[in-house]
Amino acid sequence: MDQATRARYEARARIMKAMAHPARLLMVDELARSGERCVCELTELVGSDMSTVSRHLSLLKNAGLVEDEKRGQMVFYRLRVQCIMNFFECIESVIACNARSQQELLT
Amino acid sequence: MDQATRARYEARARIMKAMAHPARLLMVDELARSGERCVCELTELVGSDMSTVSRHLSLLKNAGLVEDEKRGQMVFYRLRVQCIMNFFECIESVIACNARSQQELLT
DNA sequence: GCAGTATTTGGCTAAAATTGCAAATACACT
DNA sequence: AGTGTATTTGCAATTTTAGCCAAATACTGC
Numbered sequence: 001m002d003q004a005t006r007a008r009y010e011a012r013a014r015i016m017k018a019m020a021h022p023a024r025l026l027m028v029d030e031l032a033r034s035g036e037r038c039v040c041e042l043t044e045l046v047g048s049d050m051s052t053v054s055r056h057l058s059l060l061k062n063a064g065l066v067e068d069e070k071r072g073q074m075v076f077y078r079l080r081v082q083c084i085m086n087f088f089e090c091i092e093s094v095i096a097c098n099a100r101s102q103q104e105l106l107t
Numbered sequence: 108m109d110q111a112t113r114a115r116y117e118a119r120a121r122i123m124k125a126m127a128h129p130a131r132l133l134m135v136d137e138l139a140r141s142g143e144r145c146v147c148e149l150t151e152l153v154g155s156d157m158s159t160v161s162r163h164l165s166l167l168k169n170a171g172l173v174e175d176e177k178r179g180q181m182v183f184y185r186l187r188v189q190c191i192m193n194f195f196e197c198i199e200s201v202i203a204c205n206a207r208s209q210q211e212l213l214t
Numbered sequence: 215g216c217a218g219t220a221t222t223t224g225g226c227t228a229a230a231a232t233t234g235c236a237a238a239t240a241c242a243c244t
Numbered sequence: 245a246g247t248g249t250a251t252t253t254g255c256a257a258t259t260t261t262a263g264c265c266a267a268a269t270a271c272t273g274c
Contacts (some may be wrong), residue, residue, distance in 0.1 A: 073221080073271045232257105
């Protein structure tokens with residue numbers, strides 16, 4: 001496999017990885033619904049230390065999934081790409097499929 | 108936030124995480140195209156040790172993304188959920204968006 | 215400038231993920 | 245049973261990620 005192809009999959013994986021965490025997924029979901037949220041609101045939502053949430057956010061930003069804007073002393077984050085929400089539907093179908101298989105194992 | 112909601116995001120994250128690796132993404136893509144592949148074919152494609160590839164595959168299987176079938180001495184893997192391919196389009200748009208932003212920084 | 219609030223960053227520790235090698239397992243063929 | 249091929253698993257080393265606390269930074273209003 002050539003170098004360019006390999007690089008493409010690494011880039012894709014970086015973006016997937018940025019979302020592959022419950023707290024980050026939760027925040028992405030919240031931003032998709034609400035449009036934008038400041039760090040303090042997201043901190044309350046997630047329930048971890050603000051420094052932890054801030055790190056999660058900078059990771060998302062680094063991946064290009066969100067953008068931030070400082071207004072006053074607060075920093076607001078919002079989604080940069082809308083299509084992300086399409087993921088959830090598919091993920092849910094995987095979960096549902098897994099649940100069905102679990103059921104079958106019990107019978 | 109209630110316990111059930113938290114659990115849901117953890118389940119989602121587990122599935123995202125299963126895909127968040129270049130080699131696994133590559134294999135998922137290959138399986139989406141080809142229908143099914145044995146471990147040896149995927150090993151050649153990925154270019155890592157077969158034991159490593161086998162571990163990646165069992166991880167994908169554990170997440171419910173692929174299923175396997177043993178025929179003779181070979182084990183064939185195939186995608187369990189088709190919608191996964193929709194992801195790539197969105198991921199690519201993120202990458203393209205990032206590239207555009209990079210460009211703007213240079214001007 | 216000082217006190218107070220919002221956010222990020224440095225430093226550290228603990229946990230999880232990744233990988234290859236060697237050994238074990240499973241099957242096919244003789 | 246014995247050899248050869250395909251795959252998985254045990255193990256150990258390394259790297260990455262996650263989390264918190266404390267300190268630094270940035271801004272507001274007095």
